[in-house]
Amino acid sequence: MDEIRQLFEAQVSLTDEDWSLFSQKLTPRHFPAKSPVISAGAREDYLSFIQKGMVRYYIPGEDELTFGFSFAGEFMSAYDAFLTRVASRYTIEALSETTLWSISHADLQEVYEGSAMGDRIGRHAAEGLFLKKAKRELALLNESAEERYLNLFSDRPELIHKIPLKYIASYIGITPQALSRIRKRISL
Known part of the structure; x- marks a missing residue:
């Protein structure tokens, strides 16, 4: 969890109290290689930080369409489904043995309410996911x-x-x- 704190502190300063509130909500999750972190049709309940491993985002079907990767030191989520609370339209698969530190949607809302830093933490994660998506879209066009x-x-x-x-x-x-x-x- 020190990696997560360092990542946040590169953007905003955190008090020990803020960090304690946030870190108490994090739970470790482990996935073997080639296993789904979330499957298409399931609701995304977590925003996760990849401590170890890597994942790919893909649309399942006869011809799977891979549209993203996330690696150790980055956030990952079926973020559109996480925000809207509807079923994900794609699968996220662990490409290697993967360890995540995850916070549930409900717990993240509590962090937002309980700490001024909570909004900054959430914004930082959201901005990282958005920038990755925008970079890929621009690359496909340009x-x-x-x-x-x-x-x-x-x-x-x-x-x-x-x-x-x-x-x-x-x-x-x-x-x-x-x-x-x-x-x-x-x-x-």
């Missing part, structure tokens, strides 16, 4: 598939070996065959 591929790993190049290529291809909006051609062209 960048080539090759640029999207290269940019995906610019900050975390080690991830290319941890995420199956079919998920990467889906995420950047191309077929696995097209990704193979890009990878071959880049390696020349």
Whole structure:
């Protein structure tokens, strides 16, 4: 939980009282690789911080559509379903063994009510999730598939070996065959 506090304190200063109120509401959750954190059709009850592991967001179906990843040190949630209290339209899957620190919707509302810092904590998590979504949408509109591929790993190049290529291809909006051609062209 120290990682979560450090993340928040990089944005806002927290008193021990504020941190205590928030951290008492966090619960650890563990997921083995390839298991759903939340399935399409279920209500999202948690906003979570990834302590260890990584997850992918996808729309299930015959041709699964991967549209996001979250990694250790980041927040994750089916946030639209979390906010609206309706069933998620997509699945979030642990790609590796994953440990989350989660706060329920009800407990987060209590933190918002009980602490001036609560709103800032919630806003920080929401802004991070929004910025990730906006970055992907802009990339799909403004960048080539090759640029999207290269940019995906610019900050975390080690991830290319941890995420199956079919998920990467889906995420950047191309077929696995097209990704193979890009990878071959880049390696020349």
